[in-house]
Amino acid sequence: MLIVMEHNATAAQVRAVQDAVEAMGLQAAPIPGRERTAIGVLGNQGYVDDTAIRNLPGVRECIHVSKPYKLVSRDFHPESTVVEVGSLKIGDGHPPVIIAGPCSIESPEQMLAAARIVRAAGAHVLRGGAFKPRTGPHSFQGLGEKGLKFLRQAGDEAGMPVITEIMRIEQLDVVCRYADILQIGARNMQNFDLLKEVGRIRHPVLLKRGMSATIEEFLAAAEYLLAEGNSRVILCERGIRTFEPSTRNTLDLSVVPLVRELSHLPIIVDPSHATGKRSLVGVMSKAALVAGAHGIMVEVHPDPAKALCDGAQSLDGEGFSLLTSEIRVLLGYLGY
Ligand code: PEP
Ligand code: MN
Numbered sequence: 417m418l419i420v421m422e423h424n425a426t427a428a429q430v431r432a433v434q435d436a437v438e439a440m441g442l443q444a445a446p447i448p449g450r451e452r453t454a455i456g457v458l459g460n461q462g463y464v465d466d467t468a469i470r471n472l473p474g475v476r477e478c479i480h481v482s483k484p485y486k487l488v489s490r491d492f493h494p495e496s497t498v499v500e501v502g503s504l505k506i507g508d509g510h511p512p513v514i515i516a517g518p519c520s521i522e523s524p525e526q527m528l529a530a531a532r533i534v535r536a537a538g539a540h541v542l543r544g545g546a547f548k549p550r551t552g553p554h555s556f557q558g559l560g561e562k563g564l565k566f567l568r569q570a571g572d573e574a575g576m577p578v579i580t581e582i583m584r585i586e587q588l589d590v591v592c593r594y595a596d597i598l599q600i601g602a603r604n605m606q607n608f609d610l611l612k613e614v615g616r617i618r619h620p621v622l623l624k625r626g627m628s629a630t631i632e633e634f635l636a637a638a639e640y641l642l643a644e645g646n647s648r649v650i651l652c653e654r655g656i657r658t659f660e661p662s663t664r665n666t667l668d669l670s671v672v673p674l675v676r677e678l679s680h681l682p683i684i685v686d687p688s689h690a691t692g693k694r695s696l697v698g699v700m701s702k703a704a705l706v707a708g709a710h711g712i713m714v715e716v717h718p719d720p721a722k723a724l725c726d727g728a729q730s731l732d733g734e735g736f737s738l739l740t741s742e743i744r745v746l747l748g749y750l751g752y
Contacts, residue, residue, distance in 0.1 A: 417457040417464045418479040418491055425453060429474030436468055447492060452476070456492045458643075484632065485639035485679075487647070493680045499620050499648050501577050501596055504540055506620075506650055506710055507682040511752040513711030514743070515579060515622075515684070516736060517543035519726035520556060521563035524570070529718035531570035533733035537740040541597065542567070542576045543713060547583045548725060549603045556724040564594035571596075579622060585613045592619055602627050602654055602689070605637045615644025622713075624652045624686070631671055635679055651675060651683040652713060653704075655690030664692025664729070667700055672707040684711035688729045694720070697731060698739045702746055714739070 419433055430446060430453055437444035437457055442464070445456040457464055466478040479491065486492050498507035506513045516534040521527050521544040531542050546563030548556065559566070564580060571578035577596035582588065583604060591598055597620045604610055605626035614621055621641055625634045634651065641649050653672060655665025667690035675683045685704035687697045701712045717723045717730040731739065 417460070417466060418481055418486075419455040419457065419466075419469060420476045420479065421453045421455070421474050422476045423452040425474030425476075429472070430455065433469060433472055433475060436472060440464070440468065445487075445492075449494065454492070456486055458486060483635075485635040487642035488635050488638045488649075488679050488681060490678060490680050495680060497647060497649075497680045497682065499650050499682055501541070501620055504577065506684075508710070510710075511747060512705055512709060512743075513541060513684065514539045514740065515541040515543050515711060515713040516716045518545075518717045518723065519688075519715050519730065520545045520548055520724050521559055521567050521580075522724050524566045526718060527566040527570040528573060530716060531574035531576065533718060534716050534736060535574040535576055537733070537737040538744070539716075539736075539740070540576065542571045542574065542578045543580070543599075543715075544570075544578070545581050545725075547581055547587055547591075549581070549583055549601050550725070561590050561594075564590065568594045582610070582614065585610055588613055588617065592617060595619070597622055597650075600624065605629055605634065608637075608640055611637060611640035612644055615641040615646045618646060618648065620648040620650065621646060622650045622652050622684075624654045625656070625671070627655070627657045627665060629656070631674060631678070634671075635675070638679070638681060649681050650710070651679070651681050652686055653683065653690070653709075654686040663690070663696070665690050667691060667704075669700075669703060669707045672704065672709050676708055682710035684713060685709045686713040688713070688715040688726065692729045694729055694731060694735065697729060698735070698742065701739060702742065705743065705746060705750065 434444040443458040496508035516539040548558035579597035581599040658666040687700035715730040720727040720730040
């Protein structure tokens, strides 16, 4: 439930409402707004009887929110969240962010070459996986901490923040030591223990949609992070499993405008894992930005034919710089 206070409600009236909520055994989270304060009610199982609240002085209305996510919803938090990573701002009112780099960190040379390519083309954040969730156990599993060092060195040399995936709670310390943004991958979107732990730290988090997750499940997963106190969350649509085998996944672009309606969190799109095909990555990147995505994450490898992972969907330097030059033109049309 969301309790909306009158615009002239006093601090004492807000406090009295909080006390009344807590007396019901629930938590009250005040949400100060430009016009008026609202109080989010958390911890209820099902409908909350509002008779003890709705007639208290200063209360304008009680809105019943039945969604499994509240902190993530626009009902509770009408203002868009902008996630800051150093001087970079990701969210409404800021130019879309471009995250790029290889699927996996393979060597210092590969990472440095990738960093130089993506930096020169105008990317803002460098990606690279050190802990890789591979479908089969015989595939390259990533370089672990050694890889994180190569990623950090390449990011520092190119002057870029870096993002990498965390798969297990035990990796939290090491990943936080090297990365500016933590990625929770599609396969871990509902790893609730991991979400809770990552919610307790203050690093920005990129949460990818699970391949068979509904939008409600996706937002409920993000709720775990916010419920633990970490609201620096960026959502990422990366395609879902459908009956269609011609693309690796099916890019659900309508999720972008829908999530922007339902939630205050920024949302970006990963066209590489969504399509699995290099030839489709550019056009779907542009489509994502037209749909209102706050950014894209694209796999780029200095030599995709030799990539240890996801070469078929990776752009090379030339392909990526062509894409970013097209994006610059597009952003002009979009008013950036
Ligand atoms: C990745 O970004 O490297 C990745 C494994 O993506 P996803 O979790 O979306 O499959
Ligand atoms: Mn990949």
